[in-house]
Amino acid sequence: MKRFKGVSELMRWIRDFSEEYFSEPVEFFGEVRDARVNRRNVLNIEVVETVKGYRSGSFTYQIPCQIDYPESILDELGIESYKEMEGELYSVIGKLVFRVTQNRYVVEVIKIEPYGKGAIEKRRQKILEKLRSEGLYPVKQLSSLLELGEPILDIAILASPNTRGLSDFLRMLQDSPLIPDFTYYPISIEGASAAKELVSALGKANNRAHQLIVIVRGGGAQGGLLYLDDESLARAVASSKLPVIVGIGHSEDKTLLDYVASMSFETPTAVGREISQINRDYIHSLSELEEKLDSVFSELLSSFVSNIQSRSRILSAYSIERMIKFDHQKLLSFVRRLNRIDFLTDNMKEALNRSRKNLISNSANIMNEKTKWFWLNLKEFRRHENELSSRIKNFEERITPEIIDLERFLMEKSRDFKKLTGYFSSNAKSFYRWQRERLQRYIAEIRSINPIYALVKGGAIVMDEEGKAIVSIEDVKIGDEVLIRLSDGSLRSEILEKITTKKKNLVKE
Known part of the structure; x- marks a missing residue:
């Protein structure tokens, strides 16, 4: 040995x-x-x-x-x-x-x-063909988030913690006039466990009432993208009930996620900018709609009041006169009928004189009956005339208060509408200030747990060649190369000796 x-x-x-x-x-x-x-x-x-x-x-x-x-x-x-x-x-x-x-x-x-x-593209196409046979591909992609038909107010964020991609995305959200609520699902975007953690986070996000899911990754090595070319991950994204937006951070490289996502952007910054712009356009459209509604309602109200006033004048003048004229025509017609009766009576008298010998008794009876009929009809006409005068008077008494009440109702509704528009404008401004304060608090909390800020205060982060943080001397061996990250750059060093700190004494191994 x-x-x-x-x-x-x-x-x-x-x-x-x-x-x-x-x-x-x-x-x-x-x-x-x-x-x-x-x-x-x-x-x-x-x-x-x-x-x-x-x-x-x-x-x-x-x-x-x-x-x-x-x-x-x-x-x-x-x-x-x-x-x-x-x-x-x-x-x-x-x-x-x-x-x-x-x-x-x-x-x-x-x-x-x-x-x-390369085998990567062949394997990628094989996975896409398998998803196509299952009816999951091609997915319905969005040309713009405007197709959602509403502002973005609730987002599920899937990203590695303390990464530049996450910070860039949140920074762009701060420019949105409507700052959305977001739920953060911390996952590893690189490494062997990346696909499994992403699938798990997608399942959790789909069980909550989010509007969309955002997956961001802030640059990094191109080799790290290979972990995203996973069949189970592609299937989870393609079958997601919520739209999935991807911002991987590599403008020249694609992964399976870019094929099966609802929308794909080159960087996390572009994703945040798109959401902010959609919310900004929505607020602008609401302002324009408010102005149009106010203008249309004012025109409609003016037209309605004018129409009511015009009809009121017609009703108070023309319609009553028309009814009187109609009854007057009926009266003239009745007089003509009476004149005709008189004419017929004279003819009957002449006929009676010519044939008085044979019809004297019958003529007397007929004359009496016609006389009675005339006076009965005359009484009926006078009764109708009195009823008509009463109806006209009642109609005038009823229509006058109705016109006054209608004008009062329209004035009250106009005042209520102006109050409602003022209340909406005040609440929208309060909601904007409240959402902006929430985002500032979230950014402050994220910064407070970010170890990168320790570098600004004079600290350093020591990592091995795989990028893992070294927290103990047991994590390295003599001869290993380490990377020391400072606030203004990095240092590459080799371990020559390990010194153990025990209490306040230094002991060399």
Whole structure:
């Protein structure tokens, strides 16, 4: 058994052993993720391969690769940016070496060539075809949040805590004249658990009375987007009862979420700006509607009062005169009938004189009957004339108070409407001030728990190579590289020694 004095000696032995036994170049192919150039002008790429497990699930294997002086790679591969390598398959020839300071194996690339279309896009299209067969894709996408038909007043926010994307989104919401209520669901937007946490948060948000769900991510490495190309996550977004809005923070990259979401924006800032603009347009439309309603109601009221006054004049003058004229015509008709009766009576007298011998008795009876009939009809006419005069008088007495009451009713309703519009305007201003104060309190609370503000006061955050915070010396080993984040930048350092603080004494390990 070979013994070593410490970890550093072991690491150096591994390096020497690798140089001796791994001296020959290796050749392999895989999908490129997260291509970026560091400060030493070295192109770092991750080459990965996802294989199906023996029972269920899948496993992703990855190996870091480095290319010195990468400028020539752009011409050889026919690309304009290293980011274009991401998501594509490449064949790699290089030398496997062990980095002591990084505590990992890397491949120093000798030659790299395209190997074909990347597996990421193929897998993405396969998932979309599966969702299409289930009737979940394509989803009904919104061209604008105006299609919701109402202001945005209740939002479910799914984002990682203490990230710039979340801060940018909340900052844009502050510009909204109607600041919406929001429920924050803290989740991890990157890492192996990202998809599972997002699916769980989507389920919780759909069980509450939100208007829409917003998923935001503030930039980050392009490789972190791969965790969002998950089938279960895409299915949860596509089947969501609430509209899902996505702002991932990568203008040139897409994920499955961009295909299955109701709307997709390039950045969280764009999402917040769209919501603020929708609420601003809604308030503007309400103001215009209020002005139009006030104008229309005033015109309608004026027209109605004018119409009532005109009809009142007609009713008080023309209609009564018309009724009197109609009854007068009836009276003249009755007089003509009486004259006709007189004419017939004279004829009958002449006939009686000519035939008085035979009809004298009958003529006398007929004359008596006609005389009685005349006086009876004359009495009936006088009775109708009295009734008509009474009806006209009653009609005038009834219609005059009704006209006065109608004018009083319209004046009261006009005063009530003006009070109502004043009350609405006052409440809208109070509601705006109250919502603005709420958002300011929420922002203050978020800032109070943000560890980034500790940097401004002279503090620092120490993280390992994976970006996890180091809170104890047990979290690192001698030889590890750490990243120290300050208020004006970051420092990369190597652990040379660990010193344990016990009470007030310092003891070296």
